[in-house]
Amino acid sequence: MEQKIKEMKDIFKYTGIILIIAGIMTSCKGKDDPKPDEDTQAAIIEALQGTWTANEVRKDQTVISDFADFSLTISEKNYTTQNGSPVWPESGSYDFETAEAESEFLRQDGRLFTANVNNGVLTIVIVYEEETGRGEYGTYEFVME
Template sequence: MKILFKYTILMMMVAIMMFSCNPDDASEIDEEKANAVIEALQGTWTASEVRKDQTVISDFENFSITITDKSYSTENGSPVWPQSGTFDVQNAEVEDEFIREDGRLFTANVNNGILTLVIVYQEETGRGEYGTYEFVMN
C-alpha cells in the first residue's frame, strides 16, 4: 500500500511539471504570429477605396497611412484616424486585431499586397461620425 501511495505521488508531481511548461511555449508562438503581422504592415499605404457601413464614400480622398513598428502617421484621415499614434496587439490569438492608444480596436490584414483596415468609429463630440469604416489600401 505504501509503495502504491509513493508511485501515485510521484506520478502527480511529474504531471504537474509537464503541464507547467506548456503556457510559456504557447505565448512565444502567439508573439511570433503577432510580430509577423506587424512586420507585414510596415510601409506607406494609400487608400484605393473607403467604405462606411459597406457603402463606398469619398470622405477620405488621398488618405494614406505610414506604419513603422507599432506606430503610425496619417494624412487626410480625420476624424477616424489621428495624424499619428501608436498601437499594440490586442489579443495574440487573433493576430490581426490591434488596439490604438486611444482605446479604439481595429483589424489589419495584408493579402496580395493590399492592406485592409477595419475600424468601428464613434465620435465622442456627438457630431454623428460613427460607423464601421473599411480602408482598402495598396
C-alpha cells in the first residue's frame, strides 16, 4: 500500500513538473510579427495601385466638403495627392514598418493610416492632428473610387 501511495505521489509530482514546463514554454513563445509576409504585402500594394478620387470624406464621422476634389495616386509604396492639404502631403511614401495589421501603414511623416480595398472602393482612415493648431485634428475617413 505504501508503495502505491509513493507511486501516486511521483505521478502527481512529474505531472506537475510537466505542466509547469509546458506553461513556461507557452508563455515564452515569441510574439507573432504582425507585418504581412512579402507575398501578402505585394498583393496589398497591387490592390492599392492607381488613381483614386474621393467620393465622400468624413471627419469624426461627419461628412465634410473640404476634400471635394481630393485625389490620391499610389504607385508601389509612393503616393501623390491633389487637394489633400493639410491631411495629405502632396507626395510621400508609406510602408508596413510598424503595422499591427495587414491594412495598417506608416507614412513617411510618421502618421499611421489604414487602407482597405473592397469592390473597387478604397477606404482610408487616418488620425490627423495639425501641429500649427488650426484645428484640423480628428479622424478622417476617405472613401474613394
